[in-house]
Amino acid sequence: MKLLRASHLGMCFGVRDAIAYATAEAACQPLTILGELVHNETVLASLRARGIRFARQPDTGETDTVMVTAHGASEAAKSRARERGLRVLEATCPLVHVAHRAVLMLVREGFHPVIIGKCDHVEVRGLTEDLAECDIVLTEADVAALRERPRFGIAAQTTQPIERVRQLVAFIRARFPQAEVRFVDTVCQPTKQRQTAAEELARQCDVVVVIGGAHSNNTRELVATCARHCPRVHHVQGPDDLRPECFSHAETVGLTAGTSTPDATIDAVEQALWRIASQLENPVASTEPLAA
Secondary structure, eight states, X not given: XXXXXXXXXXXXXXXXXXXXXXXXXXXXXXXXXXSOSSSOXXXXXXXXXXXXXXXXXXXXXXXXXXXXXXXXXXXXXXXXXXXXXXXXXXXXXXXXXXXXXXXXXXXXXXXXXXXXXXXXXXXXXXHHTTOSSOEEEOXXXXXXXXXXXXXXXXXXXXXXXXXXHHHHHHHHHHHOTTSEEEEOOOOOHHHHHHHHHHHHHHTTOSEEEEEOOTTOHHHHHHHHHHHTTXXXXXXXXXXXXXXGGGGTTOSEEEEEEOTTOOHHHHHHHHHHHHHHHHHTTOOOOEEEEOOO
């Protein structure tokens, strides 16, 4: 069995920086993170072991210092925390800040904001809570429900697949041919790289393993991308989720991971795949990264 790693996989710089920031601050004073710093239980367990607390709202926290997650938050949410006398730190990914600025620019220039993303996702809530009005779309049916406006300004949740985003922008333009439509591409480069690499990987494999948190949007999107090109795709959070029977008769197995997946977890899954290959009497011939 040959094992291929995607040319781009695993933690992005925004997640690494957020974890490092939280760890450093927690060493100096008690810290509560408002929500999940990143959507990966292995990372969250490590932070809890360092004494970091987690709370959904500032008024349920037990510390004077709180931290906004890598997904960002609205100015209104941060202001509510400060009004309670809390010190508010931001671990927001810089590329999420870029998306916030893009949406505000569109509004200032007179465009009705349309956000492509999941309406219940923490990043999307942060992008939209400060807006007087907006629309959130994720499907062609959502676009069909939009009412006509003279100007649409479109941005996206940073972890949306760029092809989906472009398709929805095209749908909006087709549905409102008389409207002025401006699209600002706010899908982050790490997401684009991992999506492209996952597609290339899946085309070459009999089975693909995607590693990431159960609640990680970008990991689920990697699963969906791989499934379009490979019939056997398995989403796992760690090596314990692997099942030997899933790899029977597999000559080439691909490995990719979401942007909040630690390197150690990826390595542990790879080691477990070697053991499974040995059990199947089909030992791993090699582990190869695909060319970037």
